[in-house]
Amino acid sequence: MGTDNAPAEDVRGAVEALNDPARGANPFDLILVGRAQEIERELGRHSGADRSRITVVDAPDVIGMGDEPAQAVRTRRESSIVKGITLHADGGADAFVSAGNTGAVMTASTLILGRIKGIARPTIASQFPSANGFCIVADVGANVDTKPRNLYEFALMTSIYAEQIFGLANPSVGLLNVGEEEGKGDDRAVQAYDMLKRSRLNFVGNVEGRDILKGTARVVICDGFTGNIVLKFAESVPGFLRSKLSAQASGFMTRLRLGVARGVLRNVFREMDYQEYGGVPLLGVNGVSIIGHGGSTAKAVKNMIFKADEMVRKGVNLKIMEMLAGEEPEAS
Amino acid sequence: MGTDNAPAEDVRGAVEALNDPARGANPFDLILVGRAQEIERELGRHSGADRSRITVVDAPDVIGMGDEPAQAVRTRRESSIVKGITLHADGGADAFVSAGNTGAVMTASTLILGRIKGIARPTIASQFPSANGFCIVADVGANVDTKPRNLYEFALMTSIYAEQIFGLANPSVGLLNVGEEEGKGDDRAVQAYDMLKRSRLNFVGNVEGRDILKGTARVVICDGFTGNIVLKFAESVPGFLRSKLSAQASGFMTRLRLGVARGVLRNVFREMDYQEYGGVPLLGVNGVSIIGHGGSTAKAVKNMIFKADEMVRKGVNLKIMEMLAGEEPEAS
Numbered sequence: 003m004g005t006d007n008a009p010a011e012d013v014r015g016a017v018e019a020l021n022d023p024a025r026g027a028n029p030f031d032l033i034l035v036g037r038a039q040e041i042e043r044e045l046g047r048h049s050g051a052d053r054s055r056i057t058v059v060d061a062p063d064v065i066g067m068g069d070e071p072a073q074a075v076r077t078r079r080e081s082s083i084v085k086g087i088t089l090h091a092d093g094g095a096d097a098f099v100s101a102g103n104t105g106a107v108m109t110a111s112t113l114i115l116g117r118i119k120g121i122a123r124p125t126i127a128s129q130f131p132s133a134n135g136f137c138i139v140a141d142v143g144a145n146v147d148t149k150p151r152n153l154y155e156f157a158l159m160t161s162i163y164a165e166q167i168f169g170l171a172n173p174s175v176g177l178l179n180v181g182e183e184e185g186k187g188d189d190r191a192v193q194a195y196d197m198l199k200r201s202r203l204n205f206v207g208n209v210e211g212r213d214i215l216k217g218t219a220r221v222v223i224c225d226g227f228t229g230n231i232v233l234k235f236a237e238s239v240p241g242f243l244r245s246k247l248s249a250q251a252s253g254f255m256t257r258l259r260l261g262v263a264r265g266v267l268r269n270v271f272r273e274m275d276y277q278e279y280g281g282v283p284l285l286g287v288n289g290v291s292i293i294g295h296g297g298s299t300a301k302a303v304k305n306m307i308f309k310a311d312e313m314v315r316k317g318v319n320l321k322i323m324e325m326l327a328g329e330e331p332e333a334s
Numbered sequence: 335m336g337t338d339n340a341p342a343e344d345v346r347g348a349v350e351a352l353n354d355p356a357r358g359a360n361p362f363d364l365i366l367v368g369r370a371q372e373i374e375r376e377l378g379r380h381s382g383a384d385r386s387r388i389t390v391v392d393a394p395d396v397i398g399m400g401d402e403p404a405q406a407v408r409t410r411r412e413s414s415i416v417k418g419i420t421l422h423a424d425g426g427a428d429a430f431v432s433a434g435n436t437g438a439v440m441t442a443s444t445l446i447l448g449r450i451k452g453i454a455r456p457t458i459a460s461q462f463p464s465a466n467g468f469c470i471v472a473d474v475g476a477n478v479d480t481k482p483r484n485l486y487e488f489a490l491m492t493s494i495y496a497e498q499i500f501g502l503a504n505p506s507v508g509l510l511n512v513g514e515e516e517g518k519g520d521d522r523a524v525q526a527y528d529m530l531k532r533s534r535l536n537f538v539g540n541v542e543g544r545d546i547l548k549g550t551a552r553v554v555i556c557d558g559f560t561g562n563i564v565l566k567f568a569e570s571v572p573g574f575l576r577s578k579l580s581a582q583a584s585g586f587m588t589r590l591r592l593g594v595a596r597g598v599l600r601n602v603f604r605e606m607d608y609q610e611y612g613g614v615p616l617l618g619v620n621g622v623s624i625i626g627h628g629g630s631t632a633k634a635v636k637n638m639i640f641k642a643d644e645m646v647r648k649g650v651n652l653k654i655m656e657m658l659a660g661e662e663p664e665a666s
């Protein structure tokens with residue numbers, strides 16, 4: 003309910019997810035949690051909505067994008083975020099998806115679903131394009147003040163996520179750092195390096211900022227502060243280039259050349275577009291919680307639902323628990 | 335001596351700097367420190383070299399790009415880096431310029447020149463392109479394990495650098511963080527925010543990763559770990575886009591379109607090219623020490639020399655001392 007175009011885009015995305023021909027017959031049902039009247043009104047606009055697969059649960063309160071997450075989660079029991087995650091925790095749903103207030107979804111998921119045993123801090127892993135496909139970077143903002151042990155946990159969870167969801171067997175893991183040599187960086191990086199080196203993960207050592215787009219490692223691990231800065235920087239690159247190209251426009255021939263350049267760039271930028279791949283899971287909670295961008299379109303919402311479905315079917319959390327049981331370096 | 339094409343590119347850059355017509359008559363003389371025989375051989379290749387303005391000082395030892403900085407500086411007294419900076423510290427030169435081992439130049443500058451009184455940690459400020467011109471980000475790698483007080487010092491020094499060298503009066507200063515609101519981020523960011531708010535700098539609050547290219551603030555302050563990652567990520571963007579564009583090439587028409595796209599992008603990427611603006615100063619040391627990229631061409635070397643000249647003429651260090659004397663929030 004708290005997104006830029008809620009609930010119109012969200013409901014449309016839900017209907018499109020149910021009707022997607024590529025997904026076969028009846029792969030999942032949906033529960034739409036929010037202001038029931040508004041949701042029903044939107045559903046009424048989609049004649050193709052299969053109501054036998056849709057349940058509407060009324061949640062009269064809305065946590066806005068500007069609301070302080072911890073306080074909102076504590077006090078707004080009738081909000082769609084709190085009510086939806088509670089439904090998931092109580093077994094009434096297999097997964098939860100929201101493009102609303104990111105902090106509130108993270109906080110509510112962690113508090114209400116709880117954490118997987120052995121995981122101190124959940125993480126958000128995000129996809130970057132790279133020279134050889136893509137690179138998955140974690141943490142991109144679930145944590146500030148990260149400890150070395152947290153970085154190890156991020157690496158473990160993100161490796162499994164990359165393997166199960168992206169089909170990358172035994173993915174290479176790099177530690178984002180200011181230099182390649184062992185011993186580089188701050189104390190946190192040095193200690194995390196040591197834990198990763200002794201783990202059963204496919205650790206390839208330190209990687210630098212340039213290695214994300216190069217694709218030196220499939221999985222890149224960093225603290226949530228640095229990861230968030232790099233993610234938002236990367237997301238701003240296409241818009242920046244487009245505005246720089248426009249500023250060069252003068253005269254018909256130049257405009258023609260700019261049009262060509264933009265067309266060619268469009269394919270490249272598509273890979274960087276969050277609407278394409280939808281949301282990202284909060285890895286490490288006892289459940290499946292998919293977090294989307296506040297500006298999500300119906301397409302992004304649809305892709306978030308597919309991501310949730312995949313996370314459930316592929317048992318990512320079970321795989322994380324199995325790996326934790328088999329590999330436990332000393333805590334730090 | 336330790337750069338990719340030393341000393342050929344370095345010597346050529348020096349000669350070009352002396353002969354640059356835009357700089358007027360005799361703005362500075364140069365001392366070339368390194369293996370004298372090799373330097374003389376290179377100088378012999380440039381008939382236009384005005385030998386009355388060039389002194390060669392022999393330094394038989396070379397600190398390589400892979401050498402451990404602290405140890406190299408302590409033990410390699412006859413290296414061009416140690417000898418050149420000592421010359422500057424002893425008053426035999428007004429500034430020092432090197433495209434060699436960055437860590438060694440930083441360490442030697444800090445140890446031999448000393449720090450400006452009131453500055454605990456020197457910083458490197460680097461230029462990013464932005465929607466409205468450029469954005470100066472510090473620290474981009476001189477420090478890991480940064481304290482809030484260090485961030486305040488980076489802001490003060492970089493503001494003066496932006497004002498004196500880039501002509502930006504009272505430049506806006508943003509603190510790089512994971513959100514815009516006061517109170518966001520880790521403890522370091524929260525405390526630095528407080529110090530900056532109470533300072534006489536033109537502090538505009540927290541800025542996010544996307545704000546660098548947007549140009550929300552002229553000066554952006556962060557710890558050296560995060561800054562280094564973002565800088566190297568940004569430097570990798572042009573190469574990544576070029577390789578993605580090439581991968582799209584198939585058929586004559588497409589190749590033609592790609593050629594057009596590349597031509598249009600070239601202007602944009604030029605702003606991101608370190609060869610264009612040469613090196614960056616290590617701000618906060620008692621002297622002028624300009625650090626360049628190991629792959630510097632003659633053009634980059636020339637621009638580094640110009641930067642050094644400007645730093646001396648505009649008295650950036652004096653301005654930093656004046657501002658420190660006038661504004662001293664409690665240390666933290």
